[in-house]
Amino acid sequence: MSTKVYIDGEAGTTGLEIRERLEPRGDIELLSIDPEKRKDRGERAKLINAADVVVLCLPDDAAKESVTLIEKDHVRVIDASTAHRVAPDWAYGFPEMSPEQRQVISGAKRVSNPGCYPTGMIALTRPLIQEGILPADWPVTVNAVSGYSGGGKPTIAEFEDEQAENYSKQPFRYYALPLAHKHVPEMQKHAGLTHAPLFAPAVGRYYKGMLVEVPLQLWALPGKPSLGAVQEALEKTYDGCHFVEVASREEAASMGNIDPEDLNGTNRMRLFVFGNDEPGQVRLVAQLDNLGKGASGQAVQCLNIMTGADEATGL
Template sequence: MKKIFVDGLTGTTGLLIHERLSHYDQIEILKIDEHQKKNLNEKKKFLNAADIVFLCLPDQAAKESVALIDNPNTKVIDASTAHRIHKDWAYGIPELSKDHRNRIMSSSRVANPGCHASAFALAIYPLVKAGILGNDYPISLHTLTGYSGGGKELISKYEDSSEFNPYLRGPRHYRLGLDHKHLPEMKIQTGLSEEPLFNPIVGNFYKGLVATIPIKMSLMKIKKTGREIQQFLADYYKDAYFVRVNPYDLKDNLFEGGFDVTGSNDTNYCDLFVFSNEEKGTMVLMSRLDNLGKGASGAALQNMNIMLGLDEWTHLI
């Protein structure tokens, strides 16, 4: 019987992890009394009694919780940004490479990736690794995401029933200081020499995320057509259970000429698409996932399954 403790149970990610854990046999969920969760001595007992701890906390609080753990057998999956570029922490996208998977399997410290960063890395990492894109390629991207990624405060603003709710007027670009907290992992975990130019956009829908990455074929280090890139990605991810590379088929990948941002919702899949115009030498990679699934709680449970030696899809399909 494995003991699991979710530190930060009131947030969106923590609640979803807790809900999914209820489906597991041979797991005991440790629950701290609501009035004791800020009592560090009491919290320390729970952290050190667990086989696996999920941290669903702000960055500083996550670091403080890690510092309280002195049991060498306690493993940690941190959903915050705090440890995503820390050299001693495994980065929690097992599909990126065998090394990533093996490190997650053997590590006691795993940093769960960000939702935007997951979509970006799954599209770009293989191309940089293979030298198709140089690590100095001037990458830009935008993401369109549902408002649930902003947590309870943003959810409440979008779901405010006021007659003239300004949040419902249209999609909103944000982090226009170009300092999004996922940028460091986007750069380091994909092997880029520079951070990408990243513009996130939030829309009036609850969940779903797509990263759109334009590529100029003339700037590729190894020149390939859109169809060849689709085939390369399909070969790269052929054994990855939760990454689906969609066929190179413009019509079948669209809904009445448009792209469905929510098409991967309620799954733990990342769906990759390649669109291109060979005459113009342009290409667009699109990477879609559920920001609360593969982008958060689903990824955390997938990492736990790997760490416990379970089938990675356990209770995720």
């Protein structure tokens, strides 16, 4: 018996990618709305309540509204917006975050799909906090760069549509300079930090792919941990994971640069420990597709877990 899935907001960047991953599958029946009725509340409510799983690919306020339209108790939700990522009654949809997280997602009625930047940041920092290498109250800095697709249709138009009023030829730029990015609360909560991290994101002139970096002064940390200790903590956490892998110390040491686009089109994430034991410094880097493991791929992974399908189906 197939699972009925309705993507509310299927015309958006994330929705289109989720649909692309689900369309070929025989175990999924996709419910679609007439394009002319996309804003029809009654029609959306009908499809939402006819589905087994609803995937919300909407702005925050619209996602919250969609949840209020649910009347049938059997309907389960994966929300790709920011709206519910720190809500206590929503499961956080990062399966590799902890040993029990898959089980939490499997039994949840409401799952909030993580943001792309937090996926990389949490993957790098949470294991170190769990292992006592990084204190929970440490002042963490996160540097990151993403392809412009992460900004959705307005940012895509800004970089691709030469006729657009705000068309930009900038090769690279910082943003969120007031330090109030909406991803910060979920980074803090799910990494297990006492204080909000300082988040410094940037966007590059390429479509998708991202690097998320957490630099640490190991000499200043309690116990002055070595690169090997950091590497071991990450390897231990993600040992056997299908989609998250840790590059070997040898590979990291041999690299002169790292390309944010290397994992595009996949649901994979690679973690790197770059550094030098002599000065006691490390640059932890997560490499992923912001529309893959950072959005659509991770949503499909969660859908698979929720419906009992093999976790890698369609990915």
